[in-house]
Amino acid sequence: MPTPDRSHITAAEALAAFGTRPFTIAQAQLAGINRGRVRQAVISGQIVRSRPGIFVLPMSDPTSIAGVSNSLTAIRSAQAAFPHAAVGYESALTVHGLPVPYVEDDQIHLIASQGRYRREGNVHIHGSPLAPLDVQIVAGIPVTRPIRSAVDVARTVPLPRGLIAMDALFRRWCTDSITGNINIRQIVHDEELRERVRARLIAALKDQRGWQGIRRAAEVIQCADPASESPLESLSRGTLDQWGVPRPICGMHVQGVSGENYWADLGWPEQRVLGECDGMMKYHSPDTLRTEKRRQEALEQAGWMVVRWTWDEIVQSPKVVAMRLKSALRRDPPHLPR
Numbered sequence: 056m057p058t059p060d061r062s063h064i065t066a067a068e069a070l071a072a073f074g075t076r077p078f079t080i081a082q083a084q085l086a087g088i089n090r091g092r093v094r095q096a097v098i099s100g101q102i103v104r105s106r107p108g109i110f111v112l113p114m115s116d117p118t119s120i121a122g123v124s125n126s127l128t129a130i131r132s133a134q135a136a137f138p139h140a141a142v143g144y145e146s147a148l149t150v151h152g153l154p155v156p157y158v159e160d161d162q163i164h165l166i167a168s169q170g171r172y173r174r175e176g177n178v179h180i181h182g183s184p185l186a187p188l189d190v191q192i193v194a195g196i197p198v199t200r201p202i203r204s205a206v207d208v209a210r211t212v213p214l215p216r217g218l219i220a221m222d223a224l225f226r227r228w229c230t231d232s233i234t235g236n237i238n239i240r241q242i243v244h245d246e247e248l249r250e251r252v253r254a255r256l257i258a259a260l261k262d263q264r265g266w267q268g269i270r271r272a273a274e275v276i277q278c279a280d281p282a283s284e285s286p287l288e289s290l291s292r293g294t295l296d297q298w299g300v301p302r303p304i305c306g307m308h309v310q311g312v313s314g315e316n317y318w319a320d321l322g323w324p325e326q327r328v329l330g331e332c333d334g335m336m337k338y339h340s341p342d343t344l345r346t347e348k349r350r351q352e353a354l355e356q357a358g359w360m361v362v363r364w365t366w367d368e369i370v371q372s373p374k375v376v377a378m379r380l381k382s383a384l385r386r387d388p389p390h391l392p393r
Contacts, residue, residue: 215293
């Protein structure tokens, strides 16, 4: 009696046999793959069990960001368990490589064109109309397009959080519309380009007229700025706006005392005030820290006041950050050095 093959199938074998579609044990057996090999493939991580008796390939990570691959695989598995739904909201942003408002642990969001909202474990299924143009296929699964995803999130979260994805999409569309070797920090300040892309974002709202939160989404689009380079900058702008801080110029070009060129996260040029959002990885080495110290000294000697804050400060103590900026903006601008 021949010994059964107990080696696991590889992801390449599963892809060749089933493509990116979910498959069952029965389908695997029809393809000549016995139950034991499927079980071993799950144990080795070559395939994923989305629910009892249904398996899918792990989803590759298009953004190359550490920790995202597991999220994408979980999203694929959840959608395989609900094949009539499309990936939406924050989960769709993850698939498209756009930043999400906040990490939601293992929560996954799907959209079904029929039925009401329901939740099954960590999977949220939203009942919402889906036009054919709202959905595209990414790595074999249906997912709402980036603009629909960003608008859905903007409708349902506070404005500062909605700006995180909308700013990133705005920036992506600005860069996608330009060919050749460009300076992204300069092109995102092109007023004609900005208004053209903003009009595309606004046009996406017409199919959701009257939906809950659509006015908030429209406000997010009006506040969106492609010059924002990080989720922390986006969150900071939206939060400071809610605390009554005058709107700054995002990604502002400034010069040091000797004419050196720098770019500030946020700037209020009339008051000679700069706002710097300090992310956790911004100064990961002593050399980077020394360079930043010299940069700040050059800007202060040129008459600029620099106000800094971290992610924790803007999230946990936004009033304190806002008061520091308001105090800086009320000061008399310094005399410029000769």
